[in-house]
Amino acid sequence: xxxxxxxxxxxxxxxxxxxxxxxxxxxxxxxxxxxxxxxxxxxxxxxxxxxxxxxxxxxxxxxxxxxxxxxxxxxxxxxxxxxxxxxxxxxxxxxxxxxxxxxxxxxxxxxxxxxxxxxxxxxxxxxxxxxxxxxxxxxxxxxxxxxxxxxxxxxxxxxxxxxxxxxxxxxxxxxxxxxxxxxxxxxxxxxxxxxxxxxxxxxxxxxxxxxxxxxxxxxxxxxxxxxxxxxxxxxxxxxxxxxxxxxxxxxxxxxxxxxxxxxxxxxxxxxxxxxxxxxxxxxxxxxxxxxxxxxxxxxxxxxxx
Amino acid sequence: xxxxxxxxxxxxxxxxxxxxxxxxxxxxxxxxxxxxxxxxxxxxxxxxxxxxxxxxxxxxxxxxxxxxxxxxxxxxxxxxxxxxxxxxxxxxxxxxxxxxxxxxxxxxxxxxxxxxxxxxxxxxxxxxxxxxxxxxxxxxxxxxxxxxxxxxxxxxxxxxxxxxxxxxxxxxxxxxxxxxxxxxxxxxxxxxxxxxxxxxxxxxxxxxxxxxxxxxxxxxxxxxxxxxxxxxxxxxxxxxxxxxxxxxxxxxxxxxxxxxxxxxxxxxxxxxxxxxxxxxxxxxxxxxxxxxxxx
Numbered sequence: 001x002x003x004x005x006x007x008x009x010x011x012x013x014x015x016x017x018x019x020x021x022x023x024x025x026x027x028x029x030x031x032x033x034x035x036x037x038x039x040x041x042x043x044x045x046x047x048x049x050x051x052x053x054x055x056x057x058x059x060x061x062x063x064x065x066x067x068x069x070x071x072x073x074x075x076x077x078x079x080x081x082x083x084x085x086x087x088x089x090x091x092x093x094x095x096x097x098x099x100x101x102x103x104x105x106x107x108x109x110x111x112x113x114x115x116x117x118x119x120x121x122x123x124x125x126x127x128x129x130x131x132x133x134x135x136x137x138x139x140x141x142x143x144x145x146x147x148x149x150x151x152x153x154x155x156x157x158x159x160x161x162x163x164x165x166x167x168x169x170x171x172x173x174x175x176x177x178x179x180x181x182x183x184x185x186x187x188x189x190x191x192x193x194x195x196x197x198x199x200x201x202x203x204x205x206x207x208x209x210x211x212x213x214x215x216x217x218x219x220x221x222x223x224x225x226x227x228x229x230x231x232x233x234x235x236x237x238x239x240x241x242x243x244x245x246x247x248x249x250x251x252x253x254x255x256x257x258x259x260x261x262x263x264x265x266x267x268x269x270x271x272x273x274x275x276x277x278x279x280x281x282x283x284x285x286x287x288x289x290x291x292x293x294x295x296x297x298x299x300x301x302x303x304x305x
Numbered sequence: 306x307x308x309x310x311x312x313x314x315x316x317x318x319x320x321x322x323x324x325x326x327x328x329x330x331x332x333x334x335x336x337x338x339x340x341x342x343x344x345x346x347x348x349x350x351x352x353x354x355x356x357x358x359x360x361x362x363x364x365x366x367x368x369x370x371x372x373x374x375x376x377x378x379x380x381x382x383x384x385x386x387x388x389x390x391x392x393x394x395x396x397x398x399x400x401x402x403x404x405x406x407x408x409x410x411x412x413x414x415x416x417x418x419x420x421x422x423x424x425x426x427x428x429x430x431x432x433x434x435x436x437x438x439x440x441x442x443x444x445x446x447x448x449x450x451x452x453x454x455x456x457x458x459x460x461x462x463x464x465x466x467x468x469x470x471x472x473x474x475x476x477x478x479x480x481x482x483x484x485x486x487x488x489x490x491x492x493x494x495x496x497x498x499x500x501x502x503x504x505x506x507x508x509x510x511x512x513x514x515x516x517x518x519x520x521x522x523x524x525x526x527x528x529x530x531x532x533x534x535x536x537x538x539x540x541x542x543x544x545x546x547x548x549x550x551x552x553x554x555x556x557x558x559x560x561x562x563x564x565x566x567x568x569x570x571x572x573x574x575x576x577x578x579x580x581x582x583x584x585x586x587x588x589x590x591x592x593x594x595x596x597x598x599x600x
Contacts, residue, residue, distance in 0.1 A: 023420070023421055023422070023423045023490060024421065024422060024423065024490070024493060024494070024497070025490075025494060027423075028422060028423075028424070031502070032422065032503050033424070035418075035422070035502065035503035035504060036418040036422040036424040036427075036503065037418075037424065039414040039415065039417055039418035039422075039503075039507070040414070040415055040418045040419070040424065040427075040430065042410070042411045042414060042415070043411050043412075043414070043415040043430070043434075043474060043478075044430070046411065046467065046470060046471050046474065047430075047433060047434075047437070047471070049452075049456075050449070050452065050467055050468070050471050051437055051445070051471055053448075053452055054445050054448035054449045054451075054452045055445065055448070057448040057451065057452060058444075058445070058447065058448035061447075061448065102339075105332070105335060108332070112336070113332075113336070116336050116339065116340065118583070118586075119340060119343060119344075120339055120340075120343055121582075121586075122343055122344075122347065122579070123343060123346075124582075125528070125578055125579045125582035125583070126347070126575050126578070126579065127531050127532050127550070127574060127575055127578055128532045128534065129532075129534050129550045129553055129554070129571075129574075130350065130553065130571030130572070130574055130575050131346055131575075133553060133567070133568075133571055134346040134347070134349050134350045134353075134568070134571065135346050135349075137349065137353060137564065137568075138345065138346060138349045145345075145348075145349045145352060145366065146345075148365060148366050149366050152366050178342070178343075178346070232439065235439050235441060236441055238441060239440075239441015239442060239443045239444050240441070240443070241443040241446075241534075241535050242534050242535065245534075260441070260443040260444075263443075263447065264443070264446070264447075264535075264539075267447045268539070273447050273451065276447050277447050277448065280443070280444050280447070283444075287441075287444075291436070291439055294439060295432075295435065295436075295439075
């Protein structure tokens, strides 16, 4: 769900078994049960036909151990694995930490800060493909816009970004942050707005300002939200395909591929869907614990921030 | 933007110590850096689109002779790569609108049954939907293509629409259940006593009162579909069923395509979501941050 969308369940009450009591007094009566089932039919039908079936099918495709042996022998695979971890680890943490700090900046009440916030949200509203294509052209070759700008302003000859592993990986990470940081800033902004002013007033009386106020008041109050956002964002970033596919396209020579792009190449370019599925599934040992922790977190902290 | 949400709070810190000039300068510098950071790729799009001779990398940082010719070419489909541009734009639009409608309909029906009527064992479904929500879309792409083919949906816009709906619905259910808590149950109860069927309660009470959440989720689904690339790329192959996102990538792959046309297409494609986002910002923000602002 690169999606954007990504919107988030953070801090939301999720219906769970323990408090699954009837809401309508007296429970469902007579034909009401039939109505409720009818209301659920469209969702259940889509879920079974287009979620459950593909999930089962992909488990079946990726069941053979030889696929994983094949992956382990591929030197590109190990490289991809490391790149994926770097991409996810750096992109998610830098993005969220900056978003948390910037949400404090956007709490400012002046008119220009509000105008800037509207502008700052632009990457989120901009569709991913045009944006990443533009970033690609900005960096590609000797005379992309960024290098031209460096030359015009500082007289520096910029590097060829996609010729170096670290610069290409850095470009992917920066593009990802560019696209998604605004959304998470908004989430933290809402989180900050939910903190009652009295707490700050009390902290003020005790002389906590600036960094200390952030460290001892704001951050502890937002910690749970921050953790849930980190988990959710890590899961989604792990599945991100668009950024790497459009920005560096794996350059130089497939070294900056991530699992998602490598899996697609295996499945469709070399026409080996089981290998593609296996590539993706090799992320499950990381993905499953994250999902479990996330579901439990949302569960136990069902109340709010 | 979230000001509407914050209003109603007491006025903030009337007697705060005056801001130091240094902090003020720091804030302005930060603001300028953020604006440049945000606008760079957008400016680059315009730069390439307006440059009539964009086949060469010229090292310009502004268009030497700005020309809107590429937009004329797109408007009239006056280039062989762009022959079906407006048809493809229509495809993108169709996918977006259908995703929006189906997500809202399926999501609101399910959330009504799960959140209001509380069908026994409904929690299983709630958790299944939560699991779909946290599943990265790309992980399901390979089997989904196979499954769509088996259902006879290859090269069909409907396959893409279903893929979008299945990823957007769990979010819709979450938001609707959350928002639904704000609607008093006494309304349902009164209607039941008067003999209204659940269908009538859903149509006459639930839907009208849920309007803001419906708008927020609808726009979310539309933007999701507009942002998506992978499924469209994998599922749509013929020129007639292609969407703008896929066509853009075709440009990318070809060596001879003029970049200014490509960037103009990118800009035209970006306009609808930007307009929708800024027009409905208030709803979007309220919807997306509902969880956060509740505390």
